[in-house]
Amino acid sequence: MEEGKSVGIIGMGDMGRMYAKRFSDAGWRVNACDTPDKYPQLVEELGGRKNVHIMPNGHLVSRCSDYIIYSVEAKNIDEVVKTFGPSTKLGAIVGGQTSCKAPEIAAFEKHLPGDVHIVSCHSLHGPGVDPKGQPLVLIKHRASDESFTLVEKIFSCFGSKHVYLTAAQHDRITADTQAVTHAAFLSMGAAWMANRQFPWEIPRYLGGIENVKINVTLRIYANKWHVYAGLAILNPSAQKQIKQYAESVTELFKLMLAGHRKELSDRIHTAGAAVFKGDSKEDLLLKDEVLDRFSLGEIPEQRVKNNHLSLLAMVDCWWKLGIVPYDHMICSTPLFRLWLGITEYLFRKPDLLEEVINTAIEDNTFRADDLEFTFAARDWSERVSLGHMDGYREKFEQIQRYFAPRFPEATRLGNEMIKTILEKTRGD
Numbered sequence: 001m002e003e004g005k006s007v008g009i010i011g012m013g014d015m016g017r018m019y020a021k022r023f024s025d026a027g028w029r030v031n032a033c034d035t036p037d038k039y040p041q042l043v044e045e046l047g048g049r050k051n052v053h054i055m056p057n058g059h060l061v062s063r064c065s066d067y068i069i070y071s072v073e074a075k076n077i078d079e080v081v082k083t084f085g086p087s088t089k090l091g092a093i094v095g096g097q098t099s100c101k102a103p104e105i106a107a108f109e110k111h112l113p114g115d116v117h118i119v120s121c122h123s124l125h126g127p128g129v130d131p132k133g134q135p136l137v138l139i140k141h142r143a144s145d146e147s148f149t150l151v152e153k154i155f156s157c158f159g160s161k162h163v164y165l166t167a168a169q170h171d172r173i174t175a176d177t178q179a180v181t182h183a184a185f186l187s188m189g190a191a192w193m194a195n196r197q198f199p200w201e202i203p204r205y206l207g208g209i210e211n212v213k214i215n216v217t218l219r220i221y222a223n224k225w226h227v228y229a230g231l232a233i234l235n236p237s238a239q240k241q242i243k244q245y246a247e248s249v250t251e252l253f254k255l256m257l258a259g260h261r262k263e264l265s266d267r268i269h270t271a272g273a274a275v276f277k278g279d280s281k282e283d284l285l286l287k288d289e290v291l292d293r294f295s296l297g298e299i300p301e302q303r304v305k306n307n308h309l310s311l312l313a314m315v316d317c318w319w320k321l322g323i324v325p326y327d328h329m330i331c332s333t334p335l336f337r338l339w340l341g342i343t344e345y346l347f348r349k350p351d352l353l354e355e356v357i358n359t360a361i362e363d364n365t366f367r368a369d370d371l372e373f374t375f376a377a378r379d380w381s382e383r384v385s386l387g388h389m390d391g392y393r394e395k396f397e398q399i400q401r402y403f404a405p406r407f408p409e410a411t412r413l414g415n416e417m418i419k420t421i422l423e424k425t426r427g428d
């Protein structure tokens, strides 16, 4: 270990704990705290762990640690850095693990003493995913080469792929990848609840890419609302993406309702050509046999057709915004790779795409589902544009309660699915 250097972690939630366990297992001294009320509980849970030192508050962590990571809610970052930043050890390095860097860097610049170095980070995966091989964004915002080298050395135990970005680049890319992906899955959950459906009980939503939709939606709703609210509402680039997604959903749905086959088909093919430029015979990111393995329900013998409005709108949205999602693979999360995997699966199979367009025009049994999905996409977009955390939370937690009984099984299956599928869709 580098001459007794220590890591401080402020915020011992899901990500902070994962970091603390991995750093301490690698031999680094970890000084960690959460809010003072959680001190006794944290001491009991982790106090006996080798190299881990639980402290009552962030002042104590800040004054004795060499690299301090704020792993708190993005919405609280200003307040927390304001409180503990002035206690930072002279010449130490400070970083944050929030999913949106504009408010985090602003808080550091505002509240940290001038002698403190700033190197921020962002693990592009949730706490239950093995960091090995996953992207880890590192932002050398205000730091000597020596400080940056120390941070890289501390993180080397993760085995993640280091991606070097500025804070602004980070926020632009994560708006394209994370924020808009989450908008799609959040809307699916909202639509299923509005129709009082549990999709794993409905043949239309079982097997193949439907499994990914269900598992990922439940995975998002099983997580904490503030993670998604933070990266949608606080990221200055995210609103535009989420708004375009809602517009794409609405416009495609109107073409379907009006039965404008040619216009719909032309638009879908134009968008597909812009996004999926490569050779259509290239290996697909996802394959049927993998997709079918992870079902929460009994897969019907005969696959039920779907018009996949959510996927068509995603490609339309990328096209309208000039986004080529493959350009972001190096900086992608597991859920983004799954999402890209299923859109690619649809658009690189011409027969399936034609079937989807026919279904969209001819099969009116989807209208109720699509209507609710369209309302949901627009409602999420409006809540994000209004910028009210409480409005976002209320909707998220209502839907969370609806799906909660299935979280344990969905999380287990989702973990397996992500592990299997990610082996095939690493971000390189």
Ligand SMILES: NC(=O)C1=CN([C@@H]2O[C@H](COP(=O)(O)OP(=O)(O)OC[C@H]3O[C@@H](n4cnc5c(N)ncnc54)[C@H](OP(=O)(O)O)[C@@H]3O)[C@@H](O)[C@H]2O)C=CC1
Pocket: 010, 011, 012, 013, 014, 015, 016, 033, 034, 035, 036, 058, 071, 072, 073, 074, 076, 080, 097, 098, 099, 100, 122, 123, 124, 125, 126, 127, 223, 224, 226, 227, 230
């Ligand atoms: N979960 C995920 O999948 C990922 C999350 N992130 C980001 O990492 C950060 C942490 O997320 P996550 O661990 O999931 O969230 P959690 O809510 O599990 O953890 C945040 C913790 O910080 C605590 N906290 C708040 N204020 C203080 C304070 N003043 N002093 C000490 N602790 C405090 C919170 O306490 P309390 O609950 O009482 O407020 C909570 O325990 C977020 O910014 C998130 O966006 C990044 C990658 C993935």
Ligand SMILES: O=C(O)C(=O)Cc1ccc(O)cc1
Pocket: 098, 099, 123, 124, 125, 126, 178, 220, 227, 231, 333, 334, 335, 336
């Ligand atoms: O993979 C995803 O998109 C997730 O939902 C998990 C996640 C959430 C927040 C992050 O900042 C990074 C990863």
